[in-house]
Amino acid sequence: MITMDQSRDVEQARRLLRRMSQSLTHPEQVALYCSIILQSLSKEWLAIDEIKRNSLVHQLHMAALLHDIGHAIANHGHHKHTRYLIMHSDVLHGWDDTFRRDIAAIAFSHRKKAEKSWLTSHFFGDINLMKLAAILRIADGLDRSHRGHVQIHDSFYEGNSFIIQVSSLRPEFKQHVLTKKADLWREAFPYSLVLKA
Numbered sequence: 163m164i165t166m167d168q169s170r171d172v173e174q175a176r177r178l179l180r181r182m183s184q185s186l187t188h189p190e191q192v193a194l195y196c197s198i199i200l201q202s203l204s205k206e207w208l209a210i211d212e213i214k215r216n217s218l219v220h221q222l223h224m225a226a227l228l229h230d231i232g233h234a235i236a237n238h239g240h241h242k243h244t245r246y247l248i249m250h251s252d253v254l255h256g257w258d259d260t261f262r263r264d265i266a267a268i269a270f271s272h273r274k275k276a277e278k279s280w281l282t283s284h285f286f287g288d289i290n291l292m293k294l295a296a297i298l299r300i301a302d303g304l305d306r307s308h309r310g311h312v313q314i315h316d317s318f319y320e321g322n323s324f325i326i327q328v329s330s331l332r333p334e335f336k337q338h339v340l341t342k343k344a345d346l347w348r349e350a351f352p353y354s355l356v357l358k359a
Contacts, residue, residue, distance in 0.1 A: 168220045170256065175227040176252040182234035191310040193226035197325065202317035205295060206351075221261075222294045223335035225268035229298060245270040264291055271295035272302050276346035289350070303343035304328065306335045308355040324351065327358045 164172075179186055188282075193333075200222060207215050232243030249253065249265040257265075267285055272295070285291040304312045316327040336357050344355045 189227045190302045190306040196292045198225045198314045224265045229269040229272045241273045268295045293350045296346040299343045303339035322353045323356045327354045
């Protein structure tokens with residue numbers, strides 16, 4: 163259940179996107195994919211109480227909405243600009259420093275190669291933040307075209323794999339997700355990611 167504070171956070175994120183003249187289409191689509199995948203990863207959250215679980219869901223939603231905001235400054239290195247805007251935008255008033263830091267870390271991680279050397283320090287030793295970033299990377303890759311064509315029909319565990327059944331995912335985008343975007347997934351989760359079209 164979304165709280166009033168969380169509802170305010172969502173509106174502030176959308177306001178920042180509008181202020182920076184950024185479309186809501188791709189961020190909202192990525193947020194939807196994140197939500198679907200996260201809900202299916204029930205095994206990951208069995209030891210986490212409901213309040214903490216709700217907080218993690220909210221953090222992922224905020225990072226998904228804002229992950230590309232840095233394009234408003236420059237396309238090159240936009241993930242770095244994203245982190246800066248999340249950390250310093252006055253539109254996001256009421257966000258405490260830790261919340262900003264965590265959202266910025268998750269959003270920043272949606273691009274580039276996931277290097278083992280910085281993963282632990284980048285997520286402040288919090289494996290849950292790493293898992294959220296891994297989910298965001300997959301969701302962003304599924305909407306690589308920024309057109310929202312891909313549909314997730316189901317996601318579930320099967321043996322040592324986590325299966326995501328999709329439609330309308332172009333073969334080259336599927337390959338991109340599995341070879342480039344899933345690198346952090348392999349670090350964060352104990353089972354392989356499989357995309358079934």
